[in-house]
Amino acid sequence: MPPSTETLTAERILEATEEVLRRHGPAKATVVDVARALGVSHGSVYRHFRTKAALREAVTKRWLDRTTGMLAVIAEADRDPEARLREWLAALFEAKRRKAGDDPELFATYTVLTGENVDAVVEHLTELTDQLTRVVQDGIDAGAFTVTAPATTARALFQATALFHDPGYAGEWEKPGAEEEFTALLDLLVRGLKT
Amino acid sequence: MPPSTETLTAERILEATEEVLRRHGPAKATVVDVARALGVSHGSVYRHFRTKAALREAVTKRWLDRTTGMLAVIAEADRDPEARLREWLAALFEAKRRKAGDDPELFATYTVLTGENVDAVVEHLTELTDQLTRVVQDGIDAGAFTVTAPATTARALFQATALFHDPGYAGEWEKPGAEEEFTALLDLLVRGLKT
CATH class of the missing domain: 1.10.10.60 (Homeodomain-like)
Incomplete structure (x- = not known):
């Protein structure tokens, strides 16, 4: 020691x-x-x-909060809402992909820890969809988005992109074409916001 | 015997x-x-x-083909493409939810079998996105959808709705609000097709 x-x-x-x-x-x-x-x-x-459980929960939250903090900067930026939305979803995908690809042992470790700390994960997901809601609301206020229910829409956007941020799909993220598929999905979703 | x-x-x-x-x-x-x-x-x-492996593969294909066959009837129906698209995605969600909820042992069994028979699953997913491509193409031909790349769009639609058909999410399908979330997602996607 x-x-x-x-x-x-x-x-x-x-x-x-x-x-x-x-x-x-x-x-x-x-x-x-x-x-x-x-x-x-x-x-x-x-x-x-x-307790050991409290320590494990705190380290899990810290890991999740790093992503939340990075994304908050994008969500709250003073920029065009569509650009912010695209950047936010791309940054989420990229952050997850990097975590999974650069340090697979640590990623596997956190997969176990998040399974143990479901409350922390639910809170994390709520924070993320709240950030998205803000961007959608800004888009509505600016007249760029024509949807009406920002929170419901934010949730739909988050769910629609699950393949590109849910750790269960980490095995798909380095496949050829993943980037193009993500862009095609994003284009379709942005079209839906702007109709 | x-x-x-x-x-x-x-x-x-x-x-x-x-x-x-x-x-x-x-x-x-x-x-x-x-x-x-x-x-x-x-x-x-x-x-x-x-071989035993051939038997297991055949029973897996048979199980997957039941869904494919049911959905083909919807994809090929002589109806408005938007209604067909909504019905197709809802039928896929409902079929998966019923399989998971009504007979959890059989569902768990097929989760193991599909893990063993990745080729059969890839073929199944290709058949499903081909069906969706047809519906999107029909919508473009009818002037109802304004997207340009039907196969790419079909893939984006399929990926966007993964939460409502990928067996990995079966635990979410009976939660309160799942139906409303599915509808909100579908509305957003259809808006994107029609811009």
């Missing part, structure tokens, strides 16, 4: 937890492993996260 | 195989079980299907 020199923050614990999960896998990783990686006692970790 | 009185046809073997798979599960069902259910020797079964 290397001696700890930095202050032990929740963020440092979450960083270490992610690395421990990646290395040991979600089935074997323990709080003791996390404490060892940080050079602290496991009691110190428990002062920040009262 | 009850004595067999009817002629042993491929169709009778496939029917019996489905029942044996349902009862024993895909991991345990054997050709001997099928032969026993029919009151014939396993050699008689092998005269129709040369």
Whole structure:
């Protein structure tokens, strides 16, 4: 156990937890492993996260929040709503594809963790559809979109693009033609908004 | 083994195989079980299907073809393309939902079998998107749809509705609101076709 020199923050614990999960896998990783990686006692970790389950939930939320934060910047930008919508959906697809492709072990780890933390996932999906609702509402306000129910429409847009963001489809994302199929779908959906 | 009185046809073997798979599960069902259910020797079964794998593939195709056949009637009907498109996608959703809900053991069995017979599934999905392409083409010819690439559009429609026909989402199909969400999605897509 290397001696700890930095202050032990929740963020440092979450960083270490992610690395421990990646290395040991979600089935074997323990709080003791996390404490060892940080050079602290496991009691110190428990002062920040009262149970192993709470720690795993927090690390899951942190992972999901990274995507939410990145997309919020796009959703709230001061730009043409159609361009924002396209960029938002493309960024979601690209973020998921990169996560799955660049670090498959970590992606598999988070697939297990999200399965354990359904509430965190539901909250995440609500945040994402709220962002989309905002873009659709802006499009309606600007007269660019002619749909009437922004929240219902946002949900339909999110569901329609499931193939390009639901982790269950990760195996499809690197196939030839995936990019063209995504664009064709996006074009059809944008047409639907603008009729 | 009850004595067999009817002629042993491929169709009778496939029917019996489905029942044996349902009862024993895909991991345990054997050709001997099928032969026993029919009151014939396993050699008689092998005269129709040369291997256990061939039998399992044939029963998978038969199951997939039932849906294809039902949908072909809708795709080829002499009716307004928009109504046909809506009916086709609703019938696909309903057929899948019924299969998953009415007989979960058989549905789980076929989930295993389709995983084993990827070629049969790819062929099935091609047949379905070909049917959709025909409906889209008819809509273009009738001046009702203003899209230009029927095959690409058909694929986008099929992918956009994955949540309502991909067996991986079966757990979502009985949730409250699923029907309304499906309708909202369909409305958005039809708007996109008609711009």
